[in-house]
Amino acid sequence: MPKDAASSRITNAWDDAHANAMSEPEKLLYRSNLLGSDKRVTNYGGGNTSAKVMQPDPLTGEEVEVLWVKGSGGDIGSIKMEGFSTLYMDKLRALKGKYRGVEFEDEMVGYLPHCTFNLNPRAASIDTPLHAYVPKKHVDHVHPDSIIAIAASENSKELTQKIFGDAIGWLPWKKPGYELGLWLETFCLDNPEAKGVVLESHGLFTWADDARECYELTLETINRAIGWFEEETAGKAPFGGETHPTLPADERRRVAAALMPAIRGMISGESHKVGHFDDQDAVLTFVGAKDMERLAALGTSCPDHFLRTKIRPLVVDFDPANPDIAATLDGLKGMVEEYRADYAAYYERCKHDDSPAMRDPNAVVYLVPGVGMITFAKDKATARISGEFYVNAINVMRNSDAVSRYQGLPEQEAFDIEYWLLEEAKLQRMPKPKSLAGRIAIVTGGAGGIGSATAEKYLSEGACVVLADIDTDALAATEENLSGRYSSDVVRVVQMNVTSEEAVAQAYADMAVEFGGVDIVVSNAGIASSAKVEDTTLDLWNKNMSILSTGYFLVSREAFRTLKTQGIGGSIIFVASKNGLAASPGAAAYCTAKASEIHLARCLALEGAPEGIRVNTVNPDAVLRGSKIWSGEWLDQRASTYGTDKDGLEEMYRERSLLKRSVLPEDIAAACYFFASDESAKSTGNIVNVDAGNVQAFTR
Structure with a gap:
């Protein structure tokens, strides 16, 4: 085997020393996590695993056979013990007596809770019968690209026989459910020597009576398919060869940064979307290829793929050989409207009397020749995962079309999965989105x-956040803290000097590529200085004005450009200061710059209102805790001004306030949240003082 071929195979990671002390349910968890750790085995959330285990009944104490199977909505790579459903096998077998035929198979899901073992609250998935009726103790169901490439080929049955002989069988396409479970049982009984089956347009089932044997069989089957495709496709240009050149990396990001806010604005009418950009090699090969548009139009095959990506993508009209971003932007609206019309027509052709109402008709996946793939979804993780699923689809199309002819699911079958009433019920059970979702x-x-x-x-x-700061060390520490608690999907950082036009513009471009645009802008970067007017140097004056006035202007100007491109409104919040309304001794430069911020916000509120862009100001006072500007000379200077020491300054500010309370960063954050949220949808040009009460700063 060539060295590069060996590296493409999935490594057997089973460790007997680790597994031998485990119970059978623990071995199931171990096997599941191993399989799910490699995306060549199955995609995120895809596939399921099971084990049939003898356990004492909690009521009778008698040994009974229990099916442990991945519960609804889980992911085998990250599943824990509580992620498995447990069901009595004798009750699952008794369900056969309740089955009224394929036209009633959905009702069988309602019987599964009656089979629950030990009051397990984990809901059983629709795939439970597919595991229950296979007469082996251990079953793996996965979606490897190499197997789906076989399953999605026009002659998939012949390819399965050619590659695997009689060891792995084949079944025609059938929507997952109770009927398919019975099909699998019949296949196993009719083919007792078979070790698994390829499901047309779907994936792979393998089985054994030992946990390790089942795991190794799954890997062996996938690796055989990988090796076969490598031999058959060696020397062949994928997807008919290159038609469009690939732009350099910086140019690809520049195009994506221009397109993503425009697309986002067009598709966020019902709910705000978050974007993801992917220009990995597999994507670039596909979007630049001769057969890309033909294959993209066929749609994805595996149900797991198109439930995440919609049945087909939108191919953006862009020529990387003669790049004209302006022309592409001009044509985008027509492309998006055409896709929506096509989707609505698909819905009307395929709907049933009891079909759920049409959902969002916008594309999830956008393919840009020479540039890459853009995906949009309700949140960043979903957008990223949708992109990963389409990469799976690309891998499938590449291999399938190289050895046969790739085929997507028939349109009606795809619709019946997408608008399955059981799928709709799952969507209806999802928690209500958080207030800043999207x-x-x-x-x-x-x-x-x-x-x-x-x-x-x-x-x-629920928001995605870009942290901009000039202090790289503090930025890295803050990123680590917030990413660790809210996930790396939703936090990005950018080193940015707010006084640099180039740095500000680049920050917005990076944000567009990372998330798709912007909705909320909090101008908070600042410094503080204290000096009597006769001691205020021109440099000190200019530094205050540059950061606190010009910096707020530059950040806002770039925000307006992106927000207007999107056309869905937005909120800009200035964190100014009590000092912008009430003069303080020995701080003329700082107070004047802060007053400038407040008036700039008023001007921007006037300009932004016709576009739905709200601009409001939060005025803090004496926020000492956690503030960098209070850790240096400013603290010494203000303590000196008021004739106290560092320890007494916070107490002095608290006693000075009307409410006699300290103002904390979280208090300012609460006001910034109010102005960012829909709670303040009818507020612009306003000022909220968060200063515990200061009569000099009253706005009226």
Whole structure:
């Protein structure tokens, strides 16, 4: 075997020393996690595993046979013991007496809770009968690209026989459910020597009476398919060869940064979407290939694929040999509208009397020749995973079309999966989205106390957040903290000097590629200085104005450009200061710059209103805890101004306030959340003081 071929095979990771002390359910978990750890075995959330185990009945104490099987909605790579459903096998067998035929098979799902063992609350999945009726103790069902490439070929039955002989059988396409479970049972009884089966347009089932044997059989079957395809496709240009050149990496990102906010605005009418950009080699090969449009139009094959990606993508009209971004942007609206019309026509052709109402008709996947793939979904993780699924589909199409002819699912079959009433019921059970779900925020000064507290508040309400700061060390620490608690999907950082036009523009371009655009802008980057007017140097004056006035202008100007491109409104929040309304001794430069921020916000509120862009101001006062500007000279200077020491300054500010309370970063974050959320949908040009009460700063 060539060295590069060996590296393409999936490695057997089973460790007897680790597994021998395990119970059978623990071995099932171990096997599942091993299989799910390699995306060549199955995609995220795809496939399921099971084991039939003898256990004492909690009521009688008698040994009974229990099916342990991945529960509804789980992922075998990350599943824990509580992720498995447990059901009495004798009751599952008794279900056959309740079955009224294929036209009534969906009702069988309602009987599964009656089979529950030990009051397990984990809901059983629709695939439970497929595991229950295979007469072997251990069953793996996975979706490897190499197997689906066989299953999605026009002559998949012949290919299965050619590659595997009689060891692995074949069954024609059948929607997952009770009937398919009976088909599998019949196949096993009629073919007792078979070790598995390829399901047309779906995936692979393998089985054995030993956990390790089942695991190794699954890997052996997948690796045989990988090796066969490598031999058959060696020297062949994938997808008919290259038609469009691939742009350099920086150019690809530049095009994506221009397209993504425009697409996002067009498809976020019902709910805000978050984007993901992918330009890995497999994607670039596909989007630049001769056969790309033909294959893309056929749609995906495996149900797991098109439930995540819709049945087919939108191919963006872009010529990388003669790139004209402006022309592509001009034509985007027509492309999106055409896709929506095609989707609505597909729905009308295929719907049944009891079909759920048509869902969002917009594309999930956007293929851009020479550039890559863009995906949009309700949140970042879903957008990323949808892209991963389409890469699976690309791998399937590449191999299938190289050895046979790739075929997608028949349109009606695809519709019946997409609008399956059981699938609709699952969607209806999903929790209500958080208040900022689908929103994208950028927070300048994001590594400071107010900035990081505001970012955390937004993240807790479902937003994606870009932290912008000039302090790289503090930025890295804040990213690690927030990513660790809210996932790396939703947190990005960018080193940004707010006084640099280039740096600000690049930050928005990066945000567009990472998330698709922007909805919420929090201008919070700042400094503080204290000096009597006669001691205020021109450099100190200019530094305050540059960061606190010009910086807020540059960040807002770039925000307006992106927000207007999207056309779905937005919210800009200035974190100014009590000092912008009430003068303080020995801080003329700082107070003047802060006053400038407040008036700039008013001007922007006027300009933004026709576009649905709201601009509001939060005025903190004396937020000492966690604030970087209070850790240096400013603290010494203000303590000196008020004739106290560092320890007494916070107490002095608290006693000075009307409410006699300290102001914390979380208090400012709460006000920034109010102005970002729909709770303030009818507020613009406003000021909220968060200062525990200061009569000098009253706005009226």
